[in-house]
Amino acid sequence: YWDVYEWAHSMGKMMIRVCLFFPMPTWPRVSDLIHERGRSLSGWIHLGGVKAFLDGSLGSSSAWFYEPYEDVPGDYGLQLLDMDVLLNATLESDKSGLQVAIHAIGDKANDMLLDMFDKVVSLNGTKDRRFRIEHAQHLSPGAATRFGEHGIIASVQPDHLLDDADSAGRKIGVERAERSSYLFRSLLAGGAHLAFGSDWPVSDIYPLQAIRTAMSRKLPGWEAPWISAERLPLDDSLKAHTISAAYACFLDHVLGSLVEGKYADFVVLPSTSWREFADDIPGHVLATYVNGKQAYP
Template sequence: MSADIFLGHQGVIHRAGRALSNWIYLGGVKAFADGSLGSNSALLHEPYFDDPHNYGLQVLEFESLFNMTIASDMSGLQVAIHAIGDKANDLILDMYESVALKNGKRDRRFRIEHAQHLAPGTADRFGQQGIVASVQPDHLLDDADAAIRKLGVDRAQKGSYLFRSLLSSNALLALGSDWPVTSTYPLRAIRTAMTRIPPGWDTAWIPSERLSLNDALIAHTISAARACFLENEIGSLSTGKLADFVVLSSDSWDEFATVGSTSVNATYVGGIQAYP
């Protein structure tokens, strides 16, 4: 991206803020550090269990990614970088630390998108550095069996989809869908974060990493809004916010974890009923 475009974005943010209307918000820039686990292109510290000469793919050279992040951050843009493998996540955390030191202290809310497979100790770094962990629970449904094949049982069990560990590190855990890769239906993603039971399984995958219903709801609402600099507009039912909310078919929190037991009866956007 050219310097002119950076300066143009910066000028718009300074003139209008991030909210151009109730529907359009200025976000930031996104880049990719690696590929995906399914294609054996997520960047790993150790080789793939099922492909012992392959460590995955680093999409951009570190210097290029660093320079783009420096320029974006200096322009006032939030930076979000896709990182799935454990080495990719460590690389981006190192880079974010360097950029923050170089550009100075401010509320930048750097994000890592996915953060699916982490090395020992990496989850703690998210909280220590104030990095947003933008995670999509429903990817777990497809990845559990694949992770065991591709990483081996031990690595998969210790480092995959560390919802609870990230939250315990005081990271801002923001949950979402990654649509169109997975379903946009948030109730299913909330249930996945609570139960961690992949299709065909009878038990949870890494049960110690399950979230409570309250934590999953917070991560889908106010934390997700904060991850986008929108906590003053959306994310909770509070005076002065947009009154976006749903009415559910059940008031029993226990039913949330049961497939098909809870549905959306009505949706309100800006306080106005939009569904049905």
């Protein structure tokens, strides 16, 4: 979509801000582009870094686990990249100043990334790199704390919970699912930077729905939450979808909070207090402002 964004920007039609990540094998070209044009091509288009995929998904039985799937005996999921190849590409991308984001869903995939990141820090040194693990859906015991050791971004999508809560028990067993799945509160307690997103078009793009899901962890029709200990309060859910999401893209200096000097991007909600909002999160906003100008309705 790079050409589409550049066309929209050149025509003055951009109404959303984008932070672009490119396939990891293209890192030399991305690095050259950033050195040539800077990280922000404008207030609308930002160059983030590079992304790779280490495993698949739970629904397709391709997320990479230590233990086999309950419904597919002997199947542990898929490792999509050789770890030595991934380490070398990550080291080079990191040396060039690129932010690295890697998809990991299964508990083994997440642990392998955490181990690899320890090597990157030991070889390239400590710096503000904001390494991102995309999804981080199923974690082994102790993994949530390891995210905090180097301030790793846990880039998670609460609405995926709506897809997995009903099937995870069948896929990996009830005990494993309840021990390891969508550990939002544990990640925060361990010092991770928790950033919310949608993974659209795979799931709903609407932020208020994701905030509601993170707080309730209930599927439609369910009376009890799924893994209630991992529910988040409103404040943490809002931060994850605003300032923490901006931090995860190195954009917290211009986005994510209403502060003098930042872009005036905000919504007007049909609530008179945060308590009212938390008790009944609305399904709509009254108005949306982008760059200080009303964009909706």
